[in-house]
Amino acid sequence: MSYTLPPLPYAYDALEPAISAQIMTLHHSKHHQTYVNNLNAALAAQATATSANDVPAAVANLQAIKFNGGGHINHSLFWQNLSPPGSNSATSAANLGKAIAAAWGSQDAFQDAFSKTLLGLQGSGWGWLVKHTVTGQLSIVTTKDQDPVAADEVPIFGVDMWEHAYYLQYLNSKPDYVKNIWTVINWKVAEERFNGGRGDAFKVLRAQLS
Amino acid sequence: MIFNMSATILRASATRSALRAAASSAPKRAGLAGASFVRGKATLPDLPYDYGALEPAISGQIMELHHSKHHNTYVTSYNNFSEQMASAQSAQDIAAQIALQPLINFHGGGHVNHSLFWENLAPKSQGGGEPPSGQLSKKIDESFGSLEEFQKKMNAALAGIQGSGWAWLVQDTQTGNIGIKTYANQDAVVGQFRPILGIDAWEHAYYLQYQNRKAEYFSAIWDIINWKTAEKRLK
Numbered sequence: 001m002s003y004t005l006p007p008l009p010y011a012y013d014a015l016e017p018a019i020s021a022q023i024m025t026l027h028h029s030k031h032h033q034t035y036v037n038n039l040n041a042a043l044a045a046q047a048t049a050t051s052a053n054d055v056p057a058a059v060a061n062l063q064a065i066k067f068n069g070g071g072h073i074n075h076s077l078f079w080q081n082l083s084p085p086g087s088n089s090a091t092s093a094a095n096l097g098k099a100i101a102a103a104w105g106s107q108d109a110f111q112d113a114f115s116k117t118l119l120g121l122q123g124s125g126w127g128w129l130v131k132h133t134v135t136g137q138l139s140i141v142t143t144k145d146q147d148p149v150a151a152d153e154v155p156i157f158g159v160d161m162w163e164h165a166y167y168l169q170y171l172n173s174k175p176d177y178v179k180n181i182w183t184v185i186n187w188k189v190a191e192e193r194f195n196g197g198r199g200d201a202f203k204v205l206r207a208q209l210s
Numbered sequence: 211m212i213f214n215m216s217a218t219i220l221r222a223s224a225t226r227s228a229l230r231a232a233a234s235s236a237p238k239r240a241g242l243a244g245a246s247f248v249r250g251k252a253t254l255p256d257l258p259y260d261y262g263a264l265e266p267a268i269s270g271q272i273m274e275l276h277h278s279k280h281h282n283t284y285v286t287s288y289n290n291f292s293e294q295m296a297s298a299q300s301a302q303d304i305a306a307q308i309a310l311q312p313l314i315n316f317h318g319g320g321h322v323n324h325s326l327f328w329e330n331l332a333p334k335s336q337g338g339g340e341p342p343s344g345q346l347s348k349k350i351d352e353s354f355g356s357l358e359e360f361q362k363k364m365n366a367a368l369a370g371i372q373g374s375g376w377a378w379l380v381q382d383t384q385t386g387n388i389g390i391k392t393y394a395n396q397d398a399v400v401g402q403f404r405p406i407l408g409i410d411a412w413e414h415a416y417y418l419q420y421q422n423r424k425a426e427y428f429s430a431i432w433d434i435i436n437w438k439t440a441e442k443r444l445k
């Protein structure tokens with residue numbers, strides 16, 4: 001069994017003008033593909049170390065699984081929680097919208113808080129809206145590098161804040177990327193994830209095993 | 211591609227000190243104790259070469275953005291958070307000081323790292339790429355076998371950085387030995403280790419020119435390494 005790159009649910013240029021076709025092409029066909037390749041290699045190395053009862057090798061390999069597995073998980077979730085501009089407005093997320101209003105007061109206040117969190121990230125990482133599995137409550141979290149969200153969180157949507165996600169188009173104007181990302185958030189997928197559990201959010205990964 | 215760099219020229223000023231914090235811009239203290247925290251500000255150092263001078267290893271467009279935008283943002287943010295830190299100290303607000311520490315670390319580190327980086331690069335016409343000599347050359351041969359082996363190890367360290375960060379040739383201040391260390395984000399080489407030679411592995415350092423082919427950036431940068439600067443940093 002190995003993982004394969006999931007196809008994008010839209011064309012490379014479908015997110016323009018928010019995200020250029022050049023960025024989407026490189027991001028999906030090069031960056032995400034590399035995470036998939038390196039994840040498969042790391043999993044194979046883990047199997048070898050495990051069958052050889054080589055615990056030091058198995059432990060030394062864990063970070064490669066976490067980083068590349070995280071890269072595969074995060075990007076798979078990201079592509080699905082984006083959609084062409086104007087195709088999915090926030091008003092289409094009824095239950096999620098209510099929970100957001102309850103937590104932040106309004107959709108605008110939530111988006112301001114989320115944007116501020118994205119811009120406060122130091123280095124490479126992701127911003128997420130998550131639902132806690134125990135309390136059902138929402139919060140905004142960040143994860144560094146390719147760390148995935150915590151095991152007690154359901155990812156509702158994520159935004160990639162690595163420089164490769166915006167630099168060719170926005171250069172150092174990170175606030176403009178953050179402003180425009182709101183035009184391509186897929187609120188229909190966000191609503192589905194909010195109504196479901198972790199298994200529902202991650203089903204895209206199981207679909208890419210062959 | 212996005213704008214034309216070729217006409218942009220930036221000459222070094224007479225002052226080339228990497229870090230000019232606490233420069234002459236402000237009086238140290240004015241008035242009564244506790245009443246004022248006027249202090250010298252960090253300033254963006256001039257590059258010791260033109261923006262286009264490191265081509266083809268690093269494009270003029272990258273150099274201009276990297277220096278005039280990215281580095282400059284670290285400088286202004288560091289000054290901003292330093293002022294807030296001074297206020298928190300004068301108010302004896304420990305929680306605020308702790309909350310500001312990561313911001314000082316990040317932006318101050320960004321300023322220190324980039325200042326060292328510009329100076330350990332040089333155009334070929336100014337000696338860029340000429341191999342090290344003397345004590346540093348000897349230490350590299352002793353520790354890594356050869357300069358080529360060292361470069362291979364350094365490139366492997368750079369390629370292995372997960373996320374944003376830097377790789378450094380460092381000197382252990384306790385033993386005097388040299389070695390390769392990577393640092394996350396803008397963590398600076400301070401404390402036990404002394405920075406000798408740093409390479410920026412953030413995507414903004416190469417992406418406009420190399421995109422996802424970062425190994426090509428790591429291999430090209432050796433043509434513009436200023437080993438003379440590195441030698442001077444070794445003690």
Ligand SMILES: [Fe+2]
Pocket residue numbers: 027031075160162164165
């Ligand atoms: Fe990414």
Ligand SMILES: [Fe+2]
Pocket residue numbers: 276280324410412414415
């Ligand atoms: Fe940089």
